[in-house]
Amino acid sequence: MRHASQALTRLDPLDTGDSPSLSDLERQARHCYDQSLSSRVSNEHTVQYRGQARDLALRMLELAPDHAAALNLLGRIALDEGFYDSAETLLEQALAHNGRDAGCCFSLGHVKLALRDYDAAIRLFTRALELAPGETRAASSLVYTFARQGKMTQAFSGYRKLFRVHPDDPHIRSQLFDVARHIQADTYQPELEADVVGWLKLDDVDHDGLARLAASLLKHKYHLDDPDAVIDLQDLVRDELLQLALSRLYFTNAELESFLVMVRKQLLLHSLAGQFSDTALLRLAAAFCMQAAHNEYVYAIDEDEQSLVIALRDLLHSTLQSRPQPQPADLLSALLMYGMYEPMAELPASERLLEIATNRWPSYARPVITHCLAGPHAELREAARIERLTPIQDEVSLKVQAQYEESPYPRWLHLGYNTPTNYGRALEAELEGYRAPQFFNMGTIKVLVAGAGTGRHALRIAKYFRNVEVTALDLSARSLAYAKRMAQRHHLRNLRFLQGDILELDHLQERFHVIECSGVLHHMDEPEAGLTQLLPKLEDKGVMKIGLYSEAARHRVVAARQWIEECGYGTSRADIRHFRANLMAGRLGSQVDGLLESPDFYSTSGCRDLLFHVQEHRFTPNQLSQMLQTHQLDFLGFALPTDVRRAYTEANLGKLTDLSAWDQFEQQHRDTFAGMYQFFVQRH
Structure with missing residues (x-):
């Protein structure tokens, strides 16, 4: 941080003895502004760099009134700070004097995007591209606006084209996969299949968004809606899309699941009949092992399969017991067949399999050994080392803990990508009319994720919000062990993991600027007792995000x-x-x-x-209102998908913060909050 302070001192425009030229001022202003956007600087230095950029831009205007670059910079700063009206005025002034400035068109497009004036944003981004055809940011912003409008097919097509030109751009990759969640193929399309195969081969991306699209392609490729369709197992073992999708995706499609259950059985029977001599079948079995781990072995098993699975288990156990030094050749075939149905880490004496060096297994089996065997064993060891903050003695808490120790939830594979940002600015973008407290611009922001589970959300906060320290608290040490293992994989060090009960938070001698508690309170015997324990840990003007089940949607x-x-x-x-x-x-x-x-x-x-949860409470918007009044909390708004926000606005029932209006809306649209109510509150 000392280097950042030195840079600020060097660039202080008030300390210079000479009269800098307009180009010098512009160069320094751009440098300061770029530094303010860096994820490597503190919140305080972000504010200082932004302030210096503003001062320099104002000096530019003294030399050249209506200078487009200066007005553009001031507009960008106002946009970053959430002053959208000021940003709009500055940028419209710039364009009034120079309507051919692509940068000003681009910046004003983002102001319109922030104001949810999507048609105006599209016109401005289109104009920016006309003026500067090679401007990737404008093209990406244009496509992003289509997505915000709900035009997912158009957005998918746009991101697909952008990816071909910029395959290494993490932002384009992330947005492409996010939009793909909404896309299904209407027919089998070989060109689209080739694209999906290429995307599935990428590393360090969130492949989950491709699951629906891949499932639809497989459905049409194998005519799954035709009961008379003939499917050849030899075609399946050569299908790159199928094997990659099984290995990397978590499928959520009933029709595809029925198909996969049928294929799995045929794979088992053919492999047994051929005495495991066909390596192609074993490769496909390895992919099925990965899919089984992703869905935690949830697929149904018929009686014929069950008897064979038991026989495989007994064979593996006896082999491990009888061989002083078991070899891959002794175990591989039976292990892969068994792993399609049941967790190989739960085999008797399965730890002996870890004595075999990973590189001694065939290459196609190594991911299975790492993910399905070594991973769960490492998780159990890590769980024993998780720091314990509080006792767990409440009867319901103990039952909930037992459930999540057995089944850590949710299992996730990828962290995804976001552009790092300030937590306060993100709140302002999400919540209409909200101004974040000044502490979001000063010092380290302390975040408590109460009920962190397996940690995906806690890790995303730690990675994609600037200058945060995250405390992840959960009842389940096994869930936290999964989270900690993933944090190590993503090289995140600004988290700590604590096992404890929200009902015992007197043991936590800290306060937090942000508390996120999603999907937790409704599993308590008395949800408001949990809220009562959390509130003293929230700083004055601190923000809490709460997730609760909806009575209507459940x-x-x-x-x-x-x-x-x-x-x-x-x-x-x-x-x-x-x-x-x-x-x-x-x-x-x-x-x-x-x-x-x-x-x-x-x-x-x-x-x-x-x-099957041991405890569940459900709420209505009016009940939420009553609870918040009791605890002297201001309702800031729901976290809403674009389509829900649009539907509510068109219904003209009231402000987005009017819970009684939301109660009316939900009575007409029962599935609006099918996941949960996700909402933000603030202390009076």
Whole structure:
């Protein structure tokens, strides 16, 4: 940080003895502004660099009134600080004097984007591209605006073209995959398949967004909607898309799952019949092992398969017991067949498999050994080392802890990418009319993620918000171990992991600028007791993000939970498999069919969390209002997808912060908050 201070001193325009030229002032102003955007500088230095850039731009205007570069810079600074009206005025002034300035068009486009005037933003980004055809940022911003408008097909096409020109741009990659979540192929398209295969081969990206698209391509490629379609296993073992998708994606499609369950059985039977002599079948089995780990072995197993899986388990156990130094050749085939159905890390004596050096396994099996075997064992060791902050003694807390120790949730594969930003500015962009407290611009921002689970959100905060220190708290040491392992993989050091109970937070002698508690309070015996414990840990004017279940949106879940209770299902993996099979076969009635649309339905921990949780409370917007009044909290607004925000605005029911209006809206649109209410509050 000393170097940043020295740079600020050197560039202080008031300390110079000479009268700098306009070009010198512009060069220094641009340098200061660029430094203010760097993720490597502190919040204080960001403010200082921005202030210096502003001073320099004002001096430029003294020398040349209406200078486009100076007005553009002042407009960008106002935009960064959330003063959209000022930014708009400055940039319109610049364009009034020089309508052919591509940079000013680009900047004003972002102001219009922030104001959600998407049509104006599109016109300005298009104009910027006409004036400067090679400007990638304008092209990317134009396509991003299409996505914000909900024009996902147009946005996908645009990002696909941009990726071909800029395949290494992390922002374009991230936005492409994010938009792809909304895209399904209408037919089998070989060119699109080739693109998806290429994207799946990329490292350090969030492939999850490709799952829906890949599933639709496979559906059309193999005519899954045709009951008379003939599928040759030899075609499948040569299918690069299938193998990559199985290895890297988590599928959430019932039709594809039924297909994969059928293929898995054929793969097992053909491999046994051929005495495991076909390496191509083993490669496909390795991909199925990875998919099984991703969904936590949730696929149904019929009686024939079950008897074979038990025989494979016994064979592996006896081999491990009888061989002083087991070799890959002794184990590989049976291990891959077994791993398609059950966790190989839970095999008796499975730790002996780790005695075999990874490089001694065939190359196609190494990811399986690392992910499905070594990873879970490392997780258990790491769980024993997680720092314990509080005792866990509440009866419900102990039950919830046991559930998540058995099934850490959610299992995630990729962290994704975002442009690093200031937490306060992100809040202002999300919440209409909100001005963030000044502390977001000063010093380190302390964030508590209460109920961090397996840590994806905590890690994203640590990586993509500037100058934050994150404390991740959870009941489950196993979940935190998963999070810690992923933090090490992503080289993140601004996190700490604590096992503890929110109900015992007196043990935590700290206060935080931000507390995020999503999907946690509604699993407590008394949700407001948890909120009461969290509030003393929040700084004055601090912000809390809360996630709670919606009564209206959980109607299918309530019906399913009644079925589960009536049928006597437990929470074991086997019971979850049986329940899912009955639901997918249509045996539980149409009122629960909508559960097939929930991504949580397609993994063991997700399904357990969705339908088998030991404790659940649900709320209405009016109940939220009452709770917030009781605790003297201001409702700042929901985190909303663009389509929901648009629908609410068009309904003309009231302000976005009017919970009684949201209550009316939700009565008409029951599935609006199918995930959860995600909302922000602030202390009076």
